[in-house]
Amino acid sequence: MRIAFYAPMKPPDDPVVSGDRETARLILRALAEEGHEVALASRLRSWQRTPDEARYAEILEQAKAECERLLGEPPFPDVWITYHLYHKAPDLIGPTVADGLAIPYVVLEGCRAASRATGPWAREFADADRALRRADAVAALHKEDAEGLETFLQSGRLHRLSPFVDAARFDAVAARERDGDPPALVAVAMMRPGDKEASYRLLADALARLSGRPWRLILAGDGPLRDDILALFPRDRLDWRGAVPPETVADVYAEGDIFVWPAINEAFGVALLEAQAAGLPVVAGQSGGVPDIVRTGETGLVVPEGDAVAFSDALATLIDHADLRRDYGRAAAAHIRQRHDIATARRTLAGILEAAEAGHSRRRAASGVPS
Incomplete structure (x- = not known):
């Protein structure tokens, strides 16, 4: 028709x-x-x-x-x-x-x-x-x-x-072994005022609480607040990729071990779907439809929206337990293929x-x- x-x-x-x-x-x-x-x-x-x-x-x-x-x-x-x-x-x-x-x-x-x-x-x-x-x-x-x-x-x-999402785009990425040392945390989002800025600020707050643990951060995104947002994170742990086109975003997920996004006032988040399809466990805030697409305790950890302490604690759990994040990652890829x-x-x-x-x-x- x-x-x-x-x-x-x-x-x-x-x-x-x-x-x-x-x-x-x-x-x-x-x-x-x-x-x-x-x-x-x-x-x-x-x-x-x-x-x-x-x-x-x-x-x-x-x-x-x-x-x-x-x-x-x-x-x-x-x-x-x-x-x-x-x-x-x-x-x-x-x-x-x-x-x-x-x-x-x-x-x-x-x-x-x-x-x-x-x-x-x-x-x-x-x-x-x-x-x-x-x-x-x-x-x-x-x-x-x-x-x-x-x-x-x-x-x-x-x-x-x-x-x-088109889960097949992420098949090859989901199949790779992930043994980041230190673990690579990934976030993919525009750098603009409002909810995105609030999520970046909460992420920075949560990561500041984990300064004694090993991690590095890969950020993919750009926008009018780029300089302000990048300044929130320690320069020696940050790898900023700029705006990554959808055709190549799988390459960013391929480098990661954990997807991190506080999801302030998020409807559901396409990046949360893509990251799971790519085999990444997720730590996310409990807003909008996030609990519908991330199975806490199975494909990742969902914490109260806006709670930097809870976000930090959940992320610490996955940083400290490589086997758990690999289990969550495999479950995440299967979950997206079955339901999303x-x-x-x-x-x-x-x-x-x-x-x-x-x-x-x-x-x-x-x-x-x-x-």
Whole structure:
């Protein structure tokens, strides 16, 4: 079928590397491998870091123009898919186009924080809610998001899609023996203000508590706070690789023994999936969907979010016990292949599309409109 794909937070061809962009690209690939013809419907970004009334008025006008273009521009899609919809990035295009073309409307990674219904984000939250209500199927990517949606959506419309990677890309890396002396710790993340900066600062705090233990740190990432973040870590233990393209990031994981990321306010973290696929045990903070993808005590250790002492203690355990980190690493690679691989995601996406088509037909029948 012909699928219109839209990512209001960041289009999949955006030049800036991020987990959000990589997930969008993987979804596009999975759909294409299922035989669908997928086209990027729009590159309009509705995302705002902070609420801005004037800017949002501009976005609304741009969205209106995009709707008019898409409703008059054949060939028309058979279904519309929007990826990552929430109050900071509402879908202002998909519902209008889906209604105009009388096609199913699907949301992948729908998020809803009811606390945003009032306050400075109220207007954007209401627009995101309208899109979620229109959706024939909504997929949550982790338990926390599912819990935020289940009381809002009508029965049968909420689905689960586990975050995924192409595990085969990391097969060769996962098979290598890891006997780092000292152990190599790896973190892969952008160096920007906000949650990423907070995670780097907590990591530095945790590592400062382990100055008497052997370790070295490999950092892959870049951004506006590069100098400030690199200065947090001891120069003689730091190996900074800069921004590493997705095509070669497996080479970074290949050099590591433990993946470390505090995951402050993290949705789930593509790097956490990739690192486990590469056979690395993980130490991570318990935020968002992290507990959904890291099995604490089996593929790594998950500690309370924002707790530098707990993070340091967990990391000390893996630094001190090479056998344990090797066991966790082997279990991590198997876990990703079994539950978070693109092959599994393809089957799940097929089921979501079938459910959306059925739900769309029922909704039209209930309103007295022939399917």
